[in-house]
Each structure stands twice: as C-alpha cells, then as structure tokens.
Amino acid sequence: MRFSALAALMLAASASPPDQSSRPRPIVVASKPFGESYLLAEMFAQLLEARGYSVQRRPGLGATEIAFQALRTNAIDVYPEYTGTGLLAILGERPSPDPQQVFRQVSTEFRRRYGARWLPPLGFQNTYAISVRKETARHYGLSTLSDLARVSRRLKAGLTPDFIGRPDGLPGIQKAYNIGFREVRALLPAVKYQALASGEVDVIDGYSTDGFIARYDLVVLEDDLRFFPPYEAAALASSNFARDVPAGLAVLGELSGLLTEGDMRRLNRRIEVDRIPIPRVAAGALLALGLTGSTTAPDRAADTLRAGVLAYMWSQRQTVAGLTVRHLVLVGISLAAAIACALPLGLALERRRSRAEPVIRAVGLLQTLPSIALLAFMIPLLGIGLVPALVALFLYSLYPILRNTYTGVRDAAPEAVGAAWALGMTQRQVLRYVRLPLAAPVIMAGIRTAAVINVGTATLAAFIGAGGLGDLIAAGLALSDTRMILSGALPAAVLALLVDAALAGCERLVRPGG
Amino acid sequence: MSADPHEEALRALQVAKHFGSVRALNGVSITVYKGECVVLIGESGSGKTTLLRCFNRLIDPDAGEVFVGGRRASELDPVLLRRRVGYVPQDGGLLPHWRVRRNVELVPWLREVPNTRDLAAQALGIVGLDPAVFGDRWPRELSGGQRQRVAVARALAARPDLILLDEPFGALDAITRAELQASFHEIRQELSVTAVLVTHDLNEAFLLGDRIAVMRQGRVEQLATPGELRGAPATDYVRQLLQRARVTMI
Numbered sequence: 018m019r020f021s022a023l024a025a026l027m028l029a030a031s032a033s034p035p036d037q038s039s040r041p042r043p044i045v046v047a048s049k050p051f052g053e054s055y056l057l058a059e060m061f062a063q064l065l066e067a068r069g070y071s072v073q074r075r076p077g078l079g080a081t082e083i084a085f086q087a088l089r090t091n092a093i094d095v096y097p098e099y100t101g102t103g104l105l106a107i108l109g110e111r112p113s114p115d116p117q118q119v120f121r122q123v124s125t126e127f128r129r130r131y132g133a134r135w136l137p138p139l140g141f142q143n144t145y146a147i148s149v150r151k152e153t154a155r156h157y158g159l160s161t162l163s164d165l166a167r168v169s170r171r172l173k174a175g176l177t178p179d180f181i182g183r184p185d186g187l188p189g190i191q192k193a194y195n196i197g198f199r200e201v202r203a204l205l206p207a208v209k210y211q212a213l214a215s216g217e218v219d220v221i222d223g224y225s226t227d228g229f230i231a232r233y234d235l236v237v238l239e240d241d242l243r244f245f246p247p248y249e250a251a252a253l254a255s256s257n258f259a260r261d262v263p264a265g266l267a268v269l270g271e272l273s274g275l276l277t278e279g280d281m282r283r284l285n286r287r288i289e290v291d292r293i294p295i296p297r298v299a300a301g302a303l304l305a306l307g308l309t310g311s312t313t314a315p316d317r318a319a320d321t322l323r324a325g326v327l328a329y330m331w332s333q334r335q336t337v338a339g340l341t342v343r344h345l346v347l348v349g350i351s352l353a354a355a356i357a358c359a360l361p362l363g364l365a366l367e368r369r370r371s372r373a374e375p376v377i378r379a380v381g382l383l384q385t386l387p388s389i390a391l392l393a394f395m396i397p398l399l400g401i402g403l404v405p406a407l408v409a410l411f412l413y414s415l416y417p418i419l420r421n422t423y424t425g426v427r428d429a430a431p432e433a434v435g436a437a438w439a440l441g442m443t444q445r446q447v448l449r450y451v452r453l454p455l456a457a458p459v460i461m462a463g464i465r466t467a468a469v470i471n472v473g474t475a476t477l478a479a480f481i482g483a484g485g486l487g488d489l490i491a492a493g494l495a496l497s498d499t500r501m502i503l504s505g506a507l508p509a510a511v512l513a514l515l516v517d518a519a520l521a522g523c524e525r526l527v528r529p530g531g
Numbered sequence: 532m533s534a535d536p537h538e539e540a541l542r543a544l545q546v547a548k549h550f551g552s553v554r555a556l557n558g559v560s561i562t563v564y565k566g567e568c569v570v571l572i573g574e575s576g577s578g579k580t581t582l583l584r585c586f587n588r589l590i591d592p593d594a595g596e597v598f599v600g601g602r603r604a605s606e607l608d609p610v611l612l613r614r615r616v617g618y619v620p621q622d623g624g625l626l627p628h629w630r631v632r633r634n635v636e637l638v639p640w641l642r643e644v645p646n647t648r649d650l651a652a653q654a655l656g657i658v659g660l661d662p663a664v665f666g667d668r669w670p671r672e673l674s675g676g677q678r679q680r681v682a683v684a685r686a687l688a689a690r691p692d693l694i695l696l697d698e699p700f701g702a703l704d705a706i707t708r709a710e711l712q713a714s715f716h717e718i719r720q721e722l723s724v725t726a727v728l729v730t731h732d733l734n735e736a737f738l739l740g741d742r743i744a745v746m747r748q749g750r751v752e753q754l755a756t757p758g759e760l761r762g763a764p765a766t767d768y769v770r771q772l773l774q775r776a777r778v779t780m781i
Binding site: 433 | 587589610611612613614618620622623624625626627628637638641642682685686
C-alpha cells in the first residue's frame with residue numbers, strides 16, 4: 018500500500034496544529050452500527066483528541082444509507098466506510114477487481130458528486146465472507162462460492178438485511194454464481210453467528226475481519242469468480258470537514274496504510290469476543306501504532322468483563338443515568354408538543370365533524386410508517402440528532418391523543434351536554450365545564466398510550482444520533498453484547514412504567530367527580 | 532283555570548320546520564297564556580318536541596315566527612333566552628361530575644345572580660328534597676325519581692316565568708311517575724309558572740294540562756281544555772285517541 022502511505026505522509030506534512038485562538042468547531046465522528054466501524058471511529062476520535070481537536074461522537078449512527086446521507090448533508094464530518102460499498106451501494110457503479118482502481122474511482126466521483134473526500138485506505142480489506150459451519154463444508158465438499166452454488170438450494174441462509182438488499186450482496190451473487198437458497202432469513206449481525214452455530218441457518222454473510230469467524234471455527238468460502246469488489250476501509254470525510262478543518266483531515270491521514278487484516282481481526286476479536294471496552298481497545302491500538310503517547314484512555318478495572326447485567330449497569334451507571342435523562346428529554350418535549358397540537362385539533366374537529374374522520378385518518382397514516390423509515394426520511398430534511406428525532410416522536414404521538422380527544426369529547430355524556438346547552442351555556446362553557454371534564458379520562462388514556470409508545474420508539478432515535486437509551490441497545494446489538502442491550506432496554510422498560518404511572522396520577526387529578 | 536286570555540306568554544305563528552325531507556312542523560299556530568300549562572300530546576314524529584324546542588331557540592323554524600313574552604324569538608339572544616326559560620329533559624340531563632347542589636345552581640350561576648346557594652336550596656325544597664341531605668350527593672347516588680326532581684329543581688332555581696318539559700316523567704316506573712306528576716301539579720299551582728309539557732301519555736295530559744294540544748304530522752289537530760276535548764273532539768283522530776285513552780282511564 019505504498020500509494021496511501023505516501024499520501025498520508027504528504028497530508029501529515031501539510032498538517033499544522035489547530036489554531037487554539039480561533040477555537041475550531043468540534044469534529045463530528047460517526048460510525049455504522051457494527052463493531053469494526055465503532056472501533057475505527059473511536060480510533061479517529063481519540064487520534065483527533067490527542068492532537069488537540071474537540072470531537073463529538075455519533076457511534077452506531079446508522080447503516081450505509083443513513084450514515085452517508087448524514088455525511089452528504091454535512092450533519093457529520095467523518096465515518097469509516099469501505100471503497101467497495103461506496104462504489105456499488107452509493108455510486109451504483111460496476112465493480113472492478115482492482116483495489117487501486119476502485120479507490121481512484123470513488124475518490125474522483127465522491128468529490129465530483131458530493132464534495133466528499135476519501136482519505137487513503139487504512140491498509141486492510143473487509144470483504145464479505147460467506148461462511149458455513151465446518152461440518153457443512155466437509156459434508157458437501159465446499160471451499161468456494163462456486164461449490165456453494167451446486168448445493169445452495171438445499172441450504173438455509175441467514176443474511177443481514179443490508180446484504181439482502183444491496184446490489185453487491187445477495188442479488189449480485191445470485192446472478193454471478195447462480196446461487197439460490199432454499200430459504201433466506203433476515204438476521205441482524207448480532208444474532209447471525211449464533212444462528213449459524215446452533216444450526217438454525219447453514220450459510221451467513223460474515224465480514225472477513227470478524228472476530229467471530231475464528232471463535233466459531235467457521236469456513237469462509239472463497240470468492241473464486243472475484244465477484245465482490247475490494248472493500249478497503251478508509252475514512253470518508255464531508256465537504257465541510259475538508260473545508261473547515263483541513264489540518265484535522267490530515268491528522269486522520271496518519272492512520273492510512275497502518276492496519277493489516279490480521280491486526281483488524283485481532284482488534285475485532287478483543288471487542289466482540291473478549292468484550293473489552295472499545296475506547297480501551299482503540300487507545301491500545303493507537304499506542305501500538307506509535308500514534309499516541311501512553312496516557313490517553315484511563316484503564317478501567319477489568320472486573321466488569323465477566324459481571325452480570327446488574328453489575329454491568331452499576332459500573333456504567335453514569336452513562337445509563339445520562340442516557341436516561343436524554344431519553345426523558347426526547348419523550349418529554351415531543352409528547353408536550355404533541356399534546357399542544359393534538360388536543361386543540363381534536364376539539365376543533367369535534368365542531369367540524371364532517372372533516373374529522375379524513376383528518377384523523379391522515380394523521381393515523383403516519384402511525385403506519387415504520388419508525389426507522391420515518392427517522393430516515395427526517396435526515397435529508399432536518400439532518401441528524403435531536404431535532405429530527407423530536408419531530409419523528411412528535412408525529413408518532415399525535416394520533417392516539419387526537420383520536421381520543423375527538424372521540425372522548427364527541428361521546429361525552431350527550432344528555433348532560435344537551436341539558437347544559439338547553440339551559441343556556443355557551444359553546445365555550447359547554448366545552449370547558451361539561452365536555453372536557455367528562456372526556457378527560459379518555460383524553461388521558463390517549464396521552465398515556467402516546468407516552469408509552471414514545472418511550473419505546475425513542476430507543477430508535479439512537480440510529481439518527483439523537484442519543485437516549487437506544488445508544489446502548491444499538492451498540493449492544495452491533496457488538497452482540499447482551500449486557501449492553503439490556504442495560505439500555507431495562508431502563509427503557511422501567512421508564513415506560515414510571516411515565517405511565519406518573520400520568521395515571523395526573524389522570525386521577527383531572528378525573529371528574531361523581 | 533289559571534289561564535289569563537289577556538296576557539300571552541308564548542305564541543307560535545305558522546311555524547314550519549323541515550329536517551331533510553321530513554316535515555316536522557307544517558304551519559303550526561298556537562298561543563300559550565301566562566300561568567297556564569299547555570300539554571303537547573301526540574305520537575312519535577308528530578312534531579311535539581320540535582315545537583317545544585322552538586320556544587327556547589334550540590331549533591329555529593324555517594318559516595313562521597315564535598314570540599316569547601310578545602317579542603320575536605328570532606330577535607332575542609338564544610343563550611340569554613335559554614337562561615330565562617326553565618328546561619327539563621326526559622333523562623334529567625344532570626351533569627354527572629357535579630354534585631346535586633351545583634347542578635341546581637347552574638342557571639343562577641350562568642345568570643350571575645348573587646345568592647345562588649339560597650336559590651338552589653329553595654328549589655330543592657320545592658321539589659321535596661332536603662338540601663342538607665341531597666345537596667352534596669352525586670347524581671349517580673340518586674334514584675331515577677330523585678334525579679328527575681333535581682332536574683325540575685334546576686329548571687326552577689332561577690325563578691323563570693316559563694318552563695319547558697320534554698317528556699319529563701316518561702322514563703320512570705308507574706308509581707314514581709304518579710308521585711312526580713302529583714308533585715309537579717302542586718308546584719305549578721303554588722308558583723303559577725307558565726309551562727309547556729310534551730308527553731305521549733294521555734293520563735298525564737288530562738292530569739296536568741290546563742289546555743291540551745293534540746298534534747299529528749306536524750299540525751295541531753285540536754287545542755282545547757280537557758273538558759272541551761272530551762265533549763267535542765274536533766277530528767276523527769282526536770276521537771280515536773280519546774277512545775283508546777278511556778280504556779286506560781277506567
């Protein structure tokens with residue numbers, strides 16, 4: 018990798034220390050939601066910090082589409098990407114087997130189309146590793162993908178949703194090798210290795226640098242027709258990053274060409290199998306590469322490694338508490354905004370009943386959008402982070418409140434409403450003294466429904482970088498770390514119960530007498 | 532006979548009302564004098580409730596005119612008009628989240644008169660409910676008859692000159708109904724309040740009505756005192772109605 022080493026040197030030479038007087042803005046470092054991406058992003062972040070830059074971390078931001086969308090709109094500055102992914106999944110170009118040609122192609126095209134910069138590759142490839150159990154390989158005599166094509170119609174595949182959809186994934190190998198499986202199941206990275214090991218599926222799509230391949234003693238089938246393009250890992254930087262902090266970009270260039278596939282597999286094994294915290298693995302790697310001094314990340318006690326979920330949560334209590342507060346902020350603001358909109362709208366519709374159903378149904382349609390899709394739609398409009406998450410949660414909360422307000426007020430004790438009207442109450446008085454108090458329990462039920470849904474949905478906000486307890490769930494899923502998943506999921510469940518109980522208390526306060 | 536032919540309380544003049552293709556009132560004219568009780572009787576769909584609701588502008592006629600105390604109802608503010616007219620619906624219509632006293636105070640409170648609590652207590656006394664016992668109860672803690680008494684008290688609390696009653700005793704069992712009819716008869720004689728009462732019960736009409744308006748298909752077939760009605764039914768329909776009624780009046 019002489020080319021990239023040279024480029025890195027040139028970049029490093031042009032780098033100057035950040036100008037402290039002008040207080041450079043923080044650099045937003047993101048990753049995709051799997052272990053290696055977390056690790057590389059953390060290495061980027063620590064290296065930048067070691068060189069005096071301030072960094073904002075957005076780990077596990079989202080799969081290729083979401084992460085790149087965020088980069089393209091300058092919502093993030095940099096994340097680790099793979100050249101082959103850039104070529105096929107983002108540019109939609111035909112693959113080439115030559116790594117250098119692929120790199121040149123993505124460099125030129127990304128700069129031309131999006132203003133985004135590929136830094137010279139880090140030095141290793143992480144290509145798809147179609148893997149089977151050892152006994153499957155022995156039984157069918159499998160060593161290449163061409164071998165697999167002969168027997169694939171008898172086998173069950175467990176593939177990540179990403180792989181099933183993208184042109185350099187399942188559709189591509191189906192065409193190139195005429196591979197067709199008896200059954201294809203969509204599995205998250207966190208569970209596919211276990212599913213393969215336990216015999217639930219026979220074939221999975223691994224990554225060549227995964228720590229699990231060695232752990233489960235899997236056989237990686239050779240891509241004998243050279244279908245998969247080169248997937249060289251590299252830092253992908255936004256146009257603003259290159260413009261605003263060119264010296265920071267040069268700092269990341271120091272990593273180019275330094276990591277071999279063997280290094281990466283070892284590092285991945287430490288986080289995925291040995292469960293060593295990512296910041297520590299990243300710090301150790303930077304130290305070993307001679308890029309940082311020995312005083313970077315504080316070494317935490319290793320006693321948390323084998324501890325149970327509760328002990329783990331206790332050791333992470335500050336993180337969990339911080340994320341819980343963030344979660345409550347997400348839920349509180351979006352719910353308050355939804356009440357402020359849906360309540361008056363429900364009351365207004367009650368007076369124009371012919372228009373009520375179409376309007377309520379239209380709002381209900383929002384509810385049918387998958388949460389992840391809605392969150393993804395938000396990125397081009399509002400970027401990533403708190404605002405799009407709040408808007409999405411707000412939209413999800415509208416329907417239950419609107420529906421219950423309208424129905425509650427419409428159906429509230431009609432004979433009492435009729436009498437109040439006949440005895441000389443004004444419309445406003447009927448609403449304030451009769452309809453609203455009598456509808457209050459139904460309206461509160463809608464608010465409680467919205468709140469509980471909201472607490473659950475807010476865990477997905479982590480995928481667009483809004484934080485909250487979903488951060489732990491997303492990271493835990495990516496690292497197949499059950500303790501980490503539970504340390505996000507359990508507080509979220511408790512939070513849902515507490516929010517519901519708190520609102521039940523409010524309901525008793527507004528409940529009419531009698 | 533407490534009717535005074537010289538002072539008119541209510542008048543409907545050629546009043547018509549359609550609901551879609553249904554002709555509810557078909558040119559009805561009727562005058563109610565101060566202090567009398569006029570009973571509107573007829574089958575379902577005869578227009579009796581529609582006519583009643585024109586008197587406090589719960590319904591505005593398509594054609595014709597309603598006069599209240601000599602003034603055109605269409606020129607009166609409907610909310611202020613309703614606050615001056617007592618109203619008793621069939622189901623009582625008590626506000627379930629208000630205690631009995633607050634229910635009875637409703638109209639005095641809307642009219643912003645000072646002593647609403649005294650007025651409510653007096654009204655409860657008039658209908659035979661001890662305010663000290665019943666004032667703090669919730670409507671759901673009352674029997675059907677008690678609820679209807681509270682509804683009458685609520686209609687009377689602001690001391691209106693006129694009250695409208697829409698089948699006020701129709702949902703009660705026979706014994707309770709008879710009790711309330713007797714009570715109402717006494718109250719009305721005591722207060723000499725003008726009343727228009729809708730019913731489909733001929734016994735009730737003969738018991739409470741100073742005059743009875745027999746309605747059919749949006750028209751008044753005959754408006755007369757009970758004696759005149761018995762002696763000289765104006766149409767075949769009225770005659771048939773009376774024949775059926777005698778069966779039950781043995």
